[in-house]
Amino acid sequence: MKQIHDSIIVQTMSRLLIPLAQLFALYVLFFGQYGPGGGFVAGVIWTTSMILAFLVFGLKSPQGRLVEKVLHGDGIGLIIFVGVGGLCLIGGGEFLNYANLEIPGLDAPARRYTGILLAQIGVAVDVAVTGISIVLSLAYHDTEQEYDV
Amino acid sequence: MxxxxxxxxxxxxxxxxxxxxxxxxxxxxxxxxxxxxxxxxxxxxxxxxxxxxxxxxxxxxxxxxxxxxxxxxxxxxxxxSRLRRPPPPLAGVLGLPLLGILLLLAANDLPQFGDPTSPPNVHISPLYLQNSFADTLTPNVVTSVLMDYRAFDTLIETVVIFTAGIACALLLREPGS
Structure with missing residues (x-):
């Protein structure tokens, strides 16, 4: 499991499935206001696609390098979420009252949509980074050279 | 049917x-x-x-x-590794089915699924269902409750997930790697 998988069936299927899963994660994220889903589910779907990528192709492949870069984003999601709340405060309303997002050129529903979408993106980024970080800590805690990309 | x-x-x-x-x-x-x-x-x-x-x-x-x-x-x-498990104690063998029967009897008193007069459906749910579009201008009620009415809840949940990730990294990762 900790080395690159050499079966061509697994590799081909993963090449097909990983972009599909990531596309579906984006769909769930952006249409969460109109259907089921939202930031949490989108983040976890993205996480599983990334885990599949680095389990199949290894950490040294392009997909694996992306996983290592994702780890530096710990806390960014939380900053996005709190930042949306702060912007609402600056706009003159309560914390996380999306109606007070002072973005010129947007009417009230679009403001709410933007605010909720940004907050959902924050949740998704936070969940994705946390999931990948936990799996990487569990899988590679005993092999030092795996970190030297 | x-x-x-x-x-x-x-x-x-x-x-x-x-x-x-x-x-x-x-x-x-x-x-x-x-x-x-x-x-x-x-x-x-x-x-x-x-x-x-x-x-x-x-x-x-x-x-x-x-x-x-x-x-x-x-x-x-x-x-x-515990292939030879000890046999379960007699109290458990007799008591667990009894407990199950008691729970099934008690489940009769739960409100029916989708009952409009059950306590959860008369307390605050009608408020959300009737006012959520006028209040939040969001078509999906679940999203408006999660991200608008109870955005603080979601924010603190995100903090919990963040804390869990930090704690796992601190406990499991080797220092210096």
Whole structure:
């Protein structure tokens, strides 16, 4: 499991499935206001696609390098979420009252949509980074050279 | 009639998966059966109309939790070492079915599924259902409750997830790597 998988069936299927899963994660994220889903589910779907990528192709492949870069984003999601709340405060309303997002050129529903979408993106980024970080800590805690990309 | 067949089938699947989890000796197979159990459970949620919960159950229970269990198993023993388990105590064999019967009797008093006069459906749900579009201008009621009425709740949940990630990194990662 900790080395690159050499079966061509697994590799081909993963090449097909990983972009599909990531596309579906984006769909769930952006249409969460109109259907089921939202930031949490989108983040976890993205996480599983990334885990599949680095389990199949290894950490040294392009997909694996992306996983290592994702780890530096710990806390960014939380900053996005709190930042949306702060912007609402600056706009003159309560914390996380999306109606007070002072973005010129947007009417009230679009403001709410933007605010909720940004907050959902924050949740998704936070969940994705946390999931990948936990799996990487569990899988590679005993092999030092795996970190030297 | 159709619905009763449906729910009986799904509950049967859930029961088989749960019992197989305890009957199988090999932990690797247990993990996969646990994943299928989560998948069947998500089907039950979807049938009950809780599509969001079904979504999360399928993704977390069948996807991420299975991966976490598998990775943990690769670093520990993949077989249950307690092959000669002691027989269960008599009190448990007699008491657990009794407890189950008592719980089933008590379940008769629970409100029916979809009952409009049950306590959860008369307290605050009508308020959300009637006013959410006028208040939040968001078409999906679930999203408006999660991200607008109770945005603080979601924010603190995000903080909890962030804390869990930090704690796992601190506990599990080797220093200097």
């Amino acid at each position: 159709m619905y009763s067949v449906n729910i009986a089938l799904l509950l049967l699947l859930v029961l088989t998966a749960a019992s197989a989890t305890f009957l199988v000796k090999e932990l690797m197979s247990s993990v996969f059966i646990l994943g299928s159990y989560s998948f069947f459970l998500s089907l039950v949620w979807a049938w009950l109309g809780a599509v969001d919960v079904a979504f999360v159950e399928a993704v977390i229970g069948a996807g991420l939790a299975t991966v976490l269990f598998l990775i943990t198993l690769f670093d520990t023993a993949p077989k249950d």
